[in-house]
Amino acid sequence: MENRPSAQNLNLLLQNLLPSTLSTVITEWLKEDLPSFDYGGYVVGNTQKVAILFAKANGVLAGVPFVNEIFHQLGCTVKWNYSEGDFLSVETDTAAKNKSRIEVAQVTGPANKLLLGERVALNLLARCSGIATRARKLKNMGDEAGFKGVIAGTRKTTPGFRIVEKYGMSVGGIDNHRMDLSSMVMLKDNHIWAVGSIPSAVKAARSVCGFSMKIEVECQSEEEAVLAAKSGADVVMLDNFSPNDLKIAASSLRSRMNPSNSSDTFIPKVLIEASGGISEATINQYFCEHIDIISMGDITQGVPYIDFSLKIQQV
Numbered sequence: 001m002e003n004r005p006s007a008q009n010l011n012l013l014l015q016n017l018l019p020s021t022l023s024t025v026i027t028e029w030l031k032e033d034l035p036s037f038d039y040g041g042y043v044v045g046n047t048q049k050v051a052i053l054f055a056k057a058n059g060v061l062a063g064v065p066f067v068n069e070i071f072h073q074l075g076c077t078v079k080w081n082y083s084e085g086d087f088l089s090v091e092t093d094t095a096a097k098n099k100s101r102i103e104v105a106q107v108t109g110p111a112n113k114l115l116l117g118e119r120v121a122l123n124l125l126a127r128c129s130g131i132a133t134r135a136r137k138l139k140n141m142g143d144e145a146g147f148k149g150v151i152a153g154t155r156k157t158t159p160g161f162r163i164v165e166k167y168g169m170s171v172g173g174i175d176n177h178r179m180d181l182s183s184m185v186m187l188k189d190n191h192i193w194a195v196g197s198i199p200s201a202v203k204a205a206r207s208v209c210g211f212s213m214k215i216e217v218e219c220q221s222e223e224e225a226v227l228a229a230k231s232g233a234d235v236v237m238l239d240n241f242s243p244n245d246l247k248i249a250a251s252s253l254r255s256r257m258n259p260s261n262s263s264d265t266f267i268p269k270v271l272i273e274a275s276g277g278i279s280e281a282t283i284n285q286y287f288c289e290h291i292d293i294i295s296m297g298d299i300t301q302g303v304p305y306i307d308f309s310l311k312i313q314q315v
Contacts, residue, residue, distance in 0.1 A: 014084060014170055015065040018163070025163070026069050029120050041112030051114045051312045053078075053105040053121075055088045059306035061104065062132035062171035063125045066164060070117045070124070076109025085132075085171050088306075104308070111312060118310045127161070128168040129306035134299055135172020138283060142294075147287040149294065152177035154275075156297035165300050177295050185209050186237075188218045198224060202231040216273070222249040226256070229267040235293070240276035243285035250274070250290035 055061070064084040071078050082088060082104055091100045107114060131153075138151050152175035157165045166176050178184050185205045187198070195201045198217060205215050216235035217228035225236040236253070238246055256267045273293040274286050286294055 014167065017170065018065055018167065022066075022163070023069060023073070026066065026073060026120075029124075030070065030073065030116065033120055034116060038112060038116060040115060044111040044115060046110035046112050048109065049111045049114060049312050051107045051118075051310050052103055053107060054101040054309045054311065055090055055104045056101045056307040056309060058090050059088055059129050059133040060136050060172060061086050061088055061129055062168045063128035063164065066124050066128070066167075067105075067121045070121045071107055071109065071113075074109060074113035074117045076107055076113055076117065078105050078107050080105045087136075101309070107310065114310070114312060122308050122310060124164055125308050126305040128164050128171070129308075130303045131165055131168030131300055132172035133306060134280065134303050135169050135174045138280060138296075138299070139173040141280075141283060142287060145284060145287040147291075147294075148289065149292045150175040151283075152293055152295040153299040154178070154295050154297045155180070157300050169299060174299070175293070177293075184235075185213055185215045186218065187215065187233075189220070192217075198227050198233075199231040202228065202233055206232060218275075222252055225249065225253055225270075225272075226267055229253075229270045232268075233270060235271040235273055237273040237275050237295075241274065243282075246274050246286060247288045247290070250288055254290040 061082050061084060064080065068078055088102060088104065090102050107117075135151075135153065142149075142151055153166070153169040154177050155162075162179075166179060169176055178186065187201045187205060192198055192201050195204065202215055202217065209215065214234040215232065216237055217224075217231075217233045218237045218239050219225040219228055220239060222238075225238060228236045238249055241249060250272050253267070253270075253272055255261075256265055257269045259266065271292040272290060273295055274288075274291050275295040278286055278294060278296050279298040283294065283296070
């Protein structure tokens with residue numbers, strides 16, 4: 001059984017994460033799709049209609065607050081049959097080779113406004129639900145393997161659409177890692193090469209980020225991870241290690257955090273992160289009791305969309 005809130009509670013809790021500026025962002029999305037005349041809207045007019053939102057593929061429903069706001073701005077109302085985080089199971093008629101569909105919500109409003117919000121809502125819902133579906137699958141894989149750490153999605157998001165993609169990760173039940181460059185200090189190879197050394201980079205970062213911000217250092221070897229820990233890093237990322245080398249290095253680092261070690265081998269306690277080239281197909285090879293975090297760009301890059309459609313009901 002997954003240790004997560006009920007779907008209804010999840011919907012209420014997660015929508016509280018979203019910023020007050022969300023309405024402004026959605027206004028811009030709608031403006032992008034209608035910068036001048038609405039020719040199709042002229043054709044259908046503003047008669048009140050009901051449109052059905054269908055899901056046509058299996059997946060986790062994610063993006064409800066965004067869809068609600070889109071249609072709210074257009075003077076429409078949305079009544080959901082499912083809650084945020086629910087798994088939508090769509091049966092397929094293999095004999096007829098036709099995909100079935102399930103009714104997820106009903107949207108009521110002027111016909112021209114329903115169609116104005118249609119594509120913006122469907123694009124958003126498809127992408128957000130796709131990310132949530134992959135995130136849920138990865139989370140379940142970790143639970144089944146007995147992994148006690150967290151799986152996290154990286155900053156490899158679409159510019160201007162990060163809020164939706166990061167939100168989808170949360171619905172799926174995984175960690176967001178960094179939301180942005182101001183969320184945590186991550187010193188990657190370029191930072192270290194530019195400054196000259198790991199200690200210099202960590203010292204400079206700490207001088208401006210203060211005590212309340214974590215510092216993470218990308219490390220190419222166990223020796224670099226030891227140096228980062230001794231320099232004051234909070235998290236060491238073992239980057240692009242093979243699964244076997246990762247487990248050896250993580251085990252060694254964990255053993256060196258034991259205070260009973262001699263002063264030359266002891267390192268301060270740090271979080272150990274695995275990253276680099278990890279995907280849904282390979283993540284099972286990286287689960288390890290000594291790893292605290294597995295971070296992946298695969299959660300947002302190349303993720304399949306979940307297919308939805310909106311159909312106005314015929315008179």
